[in-house]
Amino acid sequence: MYRLIAMHETRALARTWALWAILALLVFAIAFAAWSGGRSVSRQLKGAGDAASYEVGLRDRMRQETAEYEAKVKATGGPYEFATVRHAPGQGPPQGTNAGAVGAETAAYIALPPTGLAALSIGQSDIQLDYLPITMGKSLAMTANAELENPVNLLAGSFDVAFVVIFLLPIFILAMTYDLLSSERERGTLAMVLAHPVSLRKLMASKLMARAAIILLVVTGLGLVAVLAVGNYLETPETWLRFALWIIVTLVYSMFWFALAVLVNIYGQSSSTNGTILAGAWLILVVIIPTLISLVATTIYPVPSRMDLTVAAREAQTAAEKNMDKSLNAFYAEHLEYVPAGDQRAMDFMTLGQASANTIEKALSPLYAEFQARRGQQQGLVQRSQYLSPAVMMQLALNEISGTSSERYEDFLQQAAKFRTEWNDYFAERFLRQDPLRPADYDSFPAFRYQPEPFSVVLKRLAPSLSGLLILLLGVALVPLPGIRRYQVAAR
Amino acid sequence: MLEAIDLRKSYGDHAALEGLNLKVKAGDIYCLLGANGAGKTTTINLFLNFIEPTSGTAMVNGIDVTQSPLETKRYLAYIPEQVMLYGNLTGIENLEYFARLGGHAEYSAADYQSFLDRVGLQANAAHLRVRTYSKGMRQKVGVAIALAKQAKALLLDEPTSGLDPKASNEFSALLLQLRNDGAAILMATHDLFRAKETGNRIGIMKSGRLVQELSTDEVSHADVERIYLEHMH
Ligand SMILES: Nc1ncnc2c1ncn2[C@@H]1O[C@H](COP(=O)(O)OP(=O)(O)OP(=O)(O)O)[C@@H](O)[C@H]1O
Ligand SMILES: [Mg+2]
Numbered sequence: 001m002y003r004l005i006a007m008h009e010t011r012a013l014a015r016t017w018a019l020w021a022i023l024a025l026l027v028f029a030i031a032f033a034a035w036s037g038g039r040s041v042s043r044q045l046k047g048a049g050d051a052a053s054y055e056v057g058l059r060d061r062m063r064q065e066t067a068e069y070e071a072k073v074k075a076t077g078g079p080y081e082f083a084t085v086r087h088a089p090g091q092g093p094p095q096g097t098n099a100g101a102v103g104a105e106t107a108a109y110i111a112l113p114p115t116g117l118a119a120l121s122i123g124q125s126d127i128q129l130d131y132l133p134i135t136m137g138k139s140l141a142m143t144a145n146a147e148l149e150n151p152v153n154l155l156a157g158s159f160d161v162a163f164v165v166i167f168l169l170p171i172f173i174l175a176m177t178y179d180l181l182s183s184e185r186e187r188g189t190l191a192m193v194l195a196h197p198v199s200l201r202k203l204m205a206s207k208l209m210a211r212a213a214i215i216l217l218v219v220t221g222l223g224l225v226a227v228l229a230v231g232n233y234l235e236t237p238e239t240w241l242r243f244a245l246w247i248i249v250t251l252v253y254s255m256f257w258f259a260l261a262v263l264v265n266i267y268g269q270s271s272s273t274n275g276t277i278l279a280g281a282w283l284i285l286v287v288i289i290p291t292l293i294s295l296v297a298t299t300i301y302p303v304p305s306r307m308d309l310t311v312a313a314r315e316a317q318t319a320a321e322k323n324m325d326k327s328l329n330a331f332y333a334e335h336l337e338y339v340p341a342g343d344q345r346a347m348d349f350m351t352l353g354q355a356s357a358n359t360i361e362k363a364l365s366p367l368y369a370e371f372q373a374r375r376g377q378q379q380g381l382v383q384r385s386q387y388l389s390p391a392v393m394m395q396l397a398l399n400e401i402s403g404t405s406s407e408r409y410e411d412f413l414q415q416a417a418k419f420r421t422e423w424n425d426y427f428a429e430r431f432l433r434q435d436p437l438r439p440a441d442y443d444s445f446p447a448f449r450y451q452p453e454p455f456s457v458v459l460k461r462l463a464p465s466l467s468g469l470l471i472l473l474l475g476v477a478l479v480p481l482p483g484i485r486r487y488q489v490a491a492r
Numbered sequence: 493m494l495e496a497i498d499l500r501k502s503y504g505d506h507a508a509l510e511g512l513n514l515k516v517k518a519g520d521i522y523c524l525l526g527a528n529g530a531g532k533t534t535t536i537n538l539f540l541n542f543i544e545p546t547s548g549t550a551m552v553n554g555i556d557v558t559q560s561p562l563e564t565k566r567y568l569a570y571i572p573e574q575v576m577l578y579g580n581l582t583g584i585e586n587l588e589y590f591a592r593l594g595g596h597a598e599y600s601a602a603d604y605q606s607f608l609d610r611v612g613l614q615a616n617a618a619h620l621r622v623r624t625y626s627k628g629m630r631q632k633v634g635v636a637i638a639l640a641k642q643a644k645a646l647l648l649d650e651p652t653s654g655l656d657p658k659a660s661n662e663f664s665a666l667l668l669q670l671r672n673d674g675a676a677i678l679m680a681t682h683d684l685f686r687a688k689e690t691g692n693r694i695g696i697m698k699s700g701r702l703v704q705e706l707s708t709d710e711v712s713h714a715d716v717e718r719i720y721l722e723h724m725h
Contacts, residue, residue, distance in 0.1 A: 188576030195570035
């Protein structure tokens with residue numbers, strides 16, 4: 001019986017051209033979003049790769065020169081020296097012997113590796129840097145904030161697969177379900193059917209099963225279209241683990257809309273009333289609440305603007321230049337071990353640079369800290385108020401699953417900061433000791449190795465959004481059950 | 493086959509049905525007459541368990557409708573004023589779906605076609621979408637559903653209103669066939685002439701009560717009309 005009705009429903013739905021139109025739109029939108037998401041991820045990967053190999057090329061050239069220099073020294077028997085100034089090629093030690101030159105003039109580009117699903121949700125990644133140049137002297141605060149924007153839109157902002165799923169998928173589901181019972185009652189077929197040995201509950205269950213199966217098929221299909229259209233890391237098991245989560249979360253979200261449509265149908269209003277109520281619910285839950293949350297978060301926790309940072313950096317720079325002497329004194333006071341042996345202080349450019357960078361970093365760090373704190377507060381507010389709207393929970397969940405959440409980026413920034421210190425310390429130390437770099441040293445430069453977060457961390461961060469969605473779904477799904485007994489079969 | 497015992501239905505303090513007692517046996521065509529709002533549809537909806545009685549019982553084949561609604565519906569066929577079918581399915585597809593809903597999965601395509609032939613649906617119409625059907629054609633499919641379901645009791649709510657005289661006549665002929673096959677038929681109608689022609693018993697309802705029952709072979713057409721009008725005053 002369930003099968004019979006479900007098959008019948010499927011056939012009737014399959015003959016509704018409007019649904020095909022929406023489905024076609026949905027598939028097209030998903031494919032397009034996935035394709036463009038995939039392109040931007042590839043661009044990001046390529047950009048990071050290009051930048052890194054450019055820098056590697058620079059260092060390779062420097063190494064080449066030191067190797068030549070080393071050979072020459074060996075042949076002529078002179079001392080292997082540190083290049084305190086830039087010599088013309090072939091004259092004196094090359095730049096490559098100067099750790100300060102290598103560490104500050106070339107950068108280590110480090111990037112947060114995108115997950116296999118990164119293209120499915122741009123998330124916060126459009127306001128995050130794809131890759132960070134790590135150089136000696138410049139603090140992370142300065143590089144990471146070069147691109148700081150005040151993110152007005154903390155939530156869905158760009159046209160990506162997550163947007164299609166959050167905005168458009170409910171429309172398909174609602175179009176399929178908003179008149180679940182009301183249309184049959186209005187057309188009179190409900191009475192015809194219920195004159196047969198079928199309970200309303202069974203009828204309803206079968207109609208729901210048919211649609212649930214369609215939703216399952218559509219969601220899985222759309223997900224596969226998206227993942228395959230992007231085609232990143234398909235051989236990695238983690239990609240498919242994330243894909244499974246994506247399917248689960250999307251199904252729960254879909255089922256919420258489905259259950260909402262059923263709930264509205266139970267109250268026995270007309271199809272047009274049901275349609276209006278559901279369209280209103282969509283507007284409020286998907287559009288209005290997320291926008292309001294975003295707006296409130298950025299209004300009560302405004303981050304310092306990029307302007308503020310630039311101005312502060314410039315002021316600190318000027319002050320540092322003015323107080324060159326003073327800052328050098330301060331620097332040596334802190335780093336007695338670096339005070340050059342011998343007659344006077346090495347007033348060379350790079351030592352000063354290192355000293356003034358220190359000053360600028362100190363001047364900037366409160367602003368940077370404020371920026372971080374505000375961003376944290378904004379994210380916290382969004383996290384806390386996500387329960388107001390399934391769309392917000394969904395956005396956060398999809399960001400997490402796609403590896404574009406701000407938490408994952410935050411973790412990457414921490415790793416980056418650690419590496420920055422490592423890089424800086426390595427070169428600064430050798431530079432200040434004027435210890436010349438040898439070609440072999442080029443192999444032992446600090447290298448960044450991204451430590452992937454354990455999957456349990458991802459699950460833990462996903463838990464609030466996912467359980468929020470589940471509870472909401474259960475709430476909406478369980479309400480209709482008692483109500484169905486009172487449904488008026490015959491239209492009046 | 494169909495029996496109402498002290499059946500009452502109230503909407504708030506308005507009583508739509510006030511203690512109806514009525515019996516339709518196999519082979520009966522029982523015509524329910526009565527003004528608008530007399531309670532005819534209410535009676536039929538109670539037999540279908542579409543609404544719950546305030547008190548009293550409706551029985552189908554000796555089984556209480558509220559106790560086992562699904563069981564009783566196995567014996568029933570329902571033909572409302574407008575037989576509503578799925579517009580984007582063909583006549584045959586509709587018939588097959590409803591037959592299967594009624595628990596009859598045993599028929600072949602030829603069987604469905606022959607049901608439609610028996611009720612006189614044009615041969616080429618069976619494979620057209622029902623959306624294009626006239627009312628008369630849909631009523632015929634309704635009867636075909638009753639045939640396929642092998643219904644023991646038919647509940648008809650003004651099935652011929654709006655049909656042209658010829659269609660109405662054909663419909664009555666179908667009812668007689670069904671009755672001869674042993675079905676019990678309860679039909680609400682405003683057509684006194686058809687009631688006397690087709691029915692063997694007539695019940696006149698007024699304000700939720702059955703005020704008189706007649707056997708059609710004991711009265712003339714003129715008598716039916718006279719008695720009916722007397723009650724309406
Ligand atoms: N859902 C309802 N709520 C309130 N009153 C109702 C409801 N359904 C029926 N009634 C009332 O019950 C009474 C009987 O209605 P019913 O539909 O049975 O009449 P009827 O004999 O079929 O009339 P008609 O010839 O117009 O079809 C009417 O007064 C009607 O207004
Ligand atoms: Mg009526």
